Amino acid sequence: MSPILYYGVPSGCSFGSIVALEWSGQPYRLARVNMPEDMQTELFAAINPVRETPALQTARGDYLAESLAILNHIGATQGALDAGISFEQGTREFDELNRMLAFLNTTFFGSFSSLWWLLEHESDEDTKRALTEYGRVRVVRAHQELERMLGDKPWLLGEHRTLADAYFIGIARWTKYHNVVDRRDFPNMQRLFDQLEADPAVVFAHAIEQQRPATSAGRFEGEIGIAESVAFARAA
Numbered sequence: 017m018s019p020i021l022y023y024g025v026p027s028g029c030s031f032g033s034i035v036a037l038e039w040s041g042q043p044y045r046l047a048r049v050n051m052p053e054d055m056q057t058e059l060f061a062a063i064n065p066v067r068e069t070p071a072l073q074t075a076r077g078d079y080l081a082e083s084l085a086i087l088n089h090i091g092a093t094q095g096a097l098d099a100g101i102s103f104e105q106g107t108r109e110f111d112e113l114n115r116m117l118a119f120l121n122t123t124f125f126g127s128f129s130s131l132w133w134l135l136e137h138e139s140d141e142d143t144k145r146a147l148t149e150y151g152r153v154r155v156v157r158a159h160q161e162l163e164r165m166l167g168d169k170p171w172l173l174g175e176h177r178t179l180a181d182a183y184f185i186g187i188a189r190w191t192k193y194h195n196v197v198d199r200r201d202f203p204n205m206q207r208l209f210d211q212l213e214a215d216p217a218v219v220f221a222h223a224i225e226q227q228r229p230a231t232s233a234g235r236f237e238g239e240i241g242i243a244e245s246v247a248f249a250r251a252a
Contacts, residue, residue, distance in 0.1 A: 017075060018043040018237055020245050021086075022060075024051045024069030025225050027193070029125065031186030033070050033086050034224065036179050038217035038234035041095040046224065046239045052136075059242055077249050084121055087179045088114075101178045109173075116165075116172055116180040124162060125187050127154035131194040152196035163202040171208070185212040186221075 021037060023030035023046055037044045054060055055067040064071040064081040072080045072089065080086055091102025091113075103109035131151035134144060166172060172180045188209050191199055199206050212218050216233035223230035230236075240248070 017077070017248075018045055019075050020045045020047050020073040020240060022047045022049050022063060022069055022071040022073075022242070022245075023225075024049045024055075026051070027189065027225070028069050029083055029183075029186050030070030031189075031221050031225065032179075032183035033072070033083065033090070033186075034221040035182035035185060035215075035217045036087055036090045036096070036101065038220060038232065038236070039096070039099055039101050039177070039182060040090050040093055041099060041234055042090075042093050043235040043237050045237050045245075047242050047245050048239060049242065054242065057242075059246060062246060063242070073245060073249055079249075083183065084117055087117060087183060091179050096179070100176050101182070112173055113178055113180060116178075117183060119162070119165075120180065120183050120187060124158045124184075127151070127158040128187075128190050128194065131155070131196065135193065148196070151194065155191075155194070155197050159197055159199070159202050159205060163204050166204045166208060168204065170211075181208070181212060182217075185209065185218055 019042075021030065021033055021044060023034055025048060028049075028051065034046065049055060049060065049069050051069065055069065061067055063073070063079050066081060068081065070081070070083060070086055072086045074080055074089065080089055088102075090096055096102045097104065103113055128151065130147040134147050134151075139147070169175075171177045172184060188199070188205070191197055199209060216231075220230050220232055220236075
């Protein structure tokens with residue numbers, strides 16, 4: 017059966033996994049997860065006990081969570097290898113891809129954590145000021161480091177797009193929620209961001225999130241409800 021990606025809205029980091037699936041050329045389906053309400057259900061806990069997105073129901077019917085695990089699972093498919101968005105384990109290219117994915121997952125993603133907490137929780141003014149400044153410093157430093165790592169390369173790892181670029185675009189858009197950095201101050205990152213925003217797979221992922229008419233550049237087979245997907249897996 018085709019894998020099912022459980023993607024979170026609004027603006028989940030699962031966006032990158034949608035882009036990766038599009039680029040891989042493998043058939044897949046999507047299950048929409050409204051955050052946080054759907055994640056708090058016992059039904060979703062059966063998919064991912066941590067109650068976070070993304071999650072993936074693999075072609076075997078197993079459940080897999082965490083972006084890095086999902087992206088590497090997608091990257092191991094023949095379609096992804098043929099498309100050049102991932103590499104065989106044990107190669108230098110695979111190591112470089114994993115290093116970049118790890119940076120994006122820890123330093124880049126993590127730099128936004130206190131700012132997301134402020135948006136999702138009530139707090140007093142002193143706490144808001146402290147967490148905002150803490151988040152600003154972390155986000156700026158993460159942008160500075162990624163700007164240096166990217167340099168004048170067309171993509172994060174060089175001449176060709178990879179899973180790292182797919183993951184990057186899902187996180188980089190978060191600056192619109194937090195007024196602590198102007199991406200235009202980082203011209204290399206802005207160039208990559210603009211290039212990715214014009215990509216058909218990214219355009220498709222935005223349309224899916226916003227429930228607008230969407231044209232797949234890959235082998236998207238449609239959406240499925242969370243309950244239906246669980247019942248389907250159990251039957252299989």
